[in-house]
Amino acid sequence: MTPALQLQGINKRYGALHVTRDVNLELQPGARHALIGPNGAGKSTLVHLITGLVPPSSGKMWLGGELLTGRTPERRVKLGLGRTFQINSLFGKLTVGENVGLALAAAHGVDGSMGRPLQHRPELMDEAAQLLSSLGLIDLVGRTVNDLAYGQRRLVEIALALALRPKVLLLDEPVAGVPSTEGKRLFELLERLPPDVATLVIEHDMELVFRFAKQITVLVEGAVLLEGPVDEVRSSKLVRDVYLGGGRHP
Numbered sequence: 001m002t003p004a005l006q007l008q009g010i011n012k013r014y015g016a017l018h019v020t021r022d023v024n025l026e027l028q029p030g031a032r033h034a035l036i037g038p039n040g041a042g043k044s045t046l047v048h049l050i051t052g053l054v055p056p057s058s059g060k061m062w063l064g065g066e067l068l069t070g071r072t073p074e075r076r077v078k079l080g081l082g083r084t085f086q087i088n089s090l091f092g093k094l095t096v097g098e099n100v101g102l103a104l105a106a107a108h109g110v111d112g113s114m115g116r117p118l119q120h121r122p123e124l125m126d127e128a129a130q131l132l133s134s135l136g137l138i139d140l141v142g143r144t145v146n147d148l149a150y151g152q153r154r155l156v157e158i159a160l161a162l163a164l165r166p167k168v169l170l171l172d173e174p175v176a177g178v179p180s181t182e183g184k185r186l187f188e189l190l191e192r193l194p195p196d197v198a199t200l201v202i203e204h205d206m207e208l209v210f211r212f213a214k215q216i217t218v219l220v221e222g223a224v225l226l227e228g229p230v231d232e233v234r235s236s237k238l239v240r241d242v243y244l245g246g247g248r249h250p
């Protein structure tokens, strides 16, 4: 089967600093994969390399068999690379349903300026409601984004990313800053992600990682220390010593 996402021999150097070291990574369609590692391990850099924000010093990557390396971030999105939007990309004065409707308009190639097409495209609003329902977020459809709590906005960001029908979804620290009272909904949403979308989550929260992921890659000093099924990584003495053993990562 063609992998949904494949990284081969990815290196990134900043001058003498070698921050990504010969990283190989493969996600099959529908994968639930977590990338973990101590602070400074190079997780964010790897995300930037995948999204195209920074170019690799060497190595290649593919999405569904299509070469990603050398392509712009926008082109990568068109090829099916989804990632959570930053909060400031939500339209605060519009409802959640309208925000998702606009993302769907973009996905369908309809002009999405200022919500106007939504008035003429009730089917987009129906589709937005369907997507929100499938994710367990229909209660938010009529809420104005500016009135939402931080954790609720993060849920909406994931819905927006999914509106673009990605083959691969990158979730960079989805629970960071979300109060534990709101975290439960995020966990529920992750369980409802479309089964065919390969998902790579970068997260410090080990409860989320162990609940969500089937495969884990452990990155240390820019290199893959270990990759395997959750139980294997969880019980690895090497991983415990290097990563799970202390500090802020219980």
Ligand SMILES: Nc1ncnc2c1ncn2[C@@H]1O[C@H](COP(=O)(O)OP(=O)(O)OP(=O)(O)O)[C@@H](O)[C@H]1O
Pocket: 014, 017, 019, 037, 038, 039, 040, 041, 042, 043, 044, 045, 046
């Ligand atoms: N633009 C840059 N120029 C120079 N060094 C950089 C640059 N970006 C990242 N680094 C270095 O690369 C290393 C990895 O950083 P990165 O932010 O990817 O780690 P991380 O695993 O995401 O850390 P954290 O868990 O703290 O977010 C660090 O030593 C960092 O200082």
